[in-house]
Amino acid sequence: MSQTKYLENLLHTFGMNKCKPILTPMKKKLKFEKKGSTSKPYHKLMGCLMYVMIQTRPDLKTAVNYFNRHQSKATDDNFNHFKILLRYLKDTISFGMTYIKNNNIHPLQGFVDADFANDINDRKSTSGYLYQVFDFTVSWFTRKQSTIAFSSTEAEYLALASAIQEGMWLKGLLVEMRIITDKDYILLHEDNQSCIRIANEPKKHQRLNHLDTKYNFIHEAISTNQIKLAYV
Known part of the structure; x- marks a missing residue:
C-alpha cells in the first residue's frame, strides 16, 4: 500500500520533481527563526505531508511533527528547511506498507524510543513508538515531551510510559474483537538497558522520584504481566 502517484504530483506542485534526492528526512540540530513571516505555502505543504504520513508513511512522523511545531512562525528559511523533506520523498517515493499475516510472531508488539535533549531551543526530548499486530503496523506516534528529561534514561522512561498507554488501549480493542x-x-522492544532495568526493579529508583505516577503505572503493567520488555 503506497501513495507513489500522489507524491509525484506533490513534488511537481512544489517544484521539487527534479530535486536531488537525499537519504534522511531532516538535518540534525536544525535552528528555526523565531520571528518573521513567509508568503510561501508552508501550511499547504504541511497538510499534504500529514495526509501522507497518516495513510502510509510512518517514517515521516518525526520530521512532520517537528516541522509542524513551527507553523505559527513560518519564515522563508524555515520553509527551505521543510523542503528537505521533499528531497527525502524523492528518494523514497515508492515506499509504502506491506500487510502479510504472520502467525509465527507475537500477536501484539511495539517498539519505543526517544532522543535526548535534541531540540536546541528548549532541550526537550522527543518520544516515539510503533505497534504491530501479527506483524502489521497499526499505530505510530511521535511527540515532543512536555517536561525536560535530565538523562537519556529518563527520556526513554517517559517515552515508555506513553507507549504502554497506547499498548494497553490496543490490547483492550483486540481483546474485545476476540x-x-x-x-x-x-511485547515492547526498548533499546535502553538502564530504562529496562529500572522498569523491572521492584523498588523505585531514586533517580526517578519526581516521576512517581509514571513509575507506578509502568511497574503495575509489568508486575501484572500486561507488558514484557525486550532489549533490542
Whole structure:
C-alpha cells in the first residue's frame, strides 16, 4: 500500500520533481527563526505531508511533527528547511506498507524510543513508538515531551510510559474483537538497558522520584504481566 502517484504530483506542485534526492528526512540540530513571516505555502505543504504520513508513511512522523511545531512562525528559511523533506520523498517515493499475516510472531508488539535533549531551543526530548499486530503496523506516534528529561534514561522512561498507554488501549480493542485474549501480554522492544532495568526493579529508583505516577503505572503493567520488555 503506497501513495507513489500522489507524491509525484506533490513534488511537481512544489517544484521539487527534479530535486536531488537525499537519504534522511531532516538535518540534525536544525535552528528555526523565531520571528518573521513567509508568503510561501508552508501550511499547504504541511497538510499534504500529514495526509501522507497518516495513510502510509510512518517514517515521516518525526520530521512532520517537528516541522509542524513551527507553523505559527513560518519564515522563508524555515520553509527551505521543510523542503528537505521533499528531497527525502524523492528518494523514497515508492515506499509504502506491506500487510502479510504472520502467525509465527507475537500477536501484539511495539517498539519505543526517544532522543535526548535534541531540540536546541528548549532541550526537550522527543518520544516515539510503533505497534504491530501479527506483524502489521497499526499505530505510530511521535511527540515532543512536555517536561525536560535530565538523562537519556529518563527520556526513554517517559517515552515508555506513553507507549504502554497506547499498548494497553490496543490490547483492550483486540481483546474485545476476540483477536487475542486477556492473557496475552504486550511485547515492547526498548533499546535502553538502564530504562529496562529500572522498569523491572521492584523498588523505585531514586533517580526517578519526581516521576512517581509514571513509575507506578509502568511497574503495575509489568508486575501484572500486561507488558514484557525486550532489549533490542
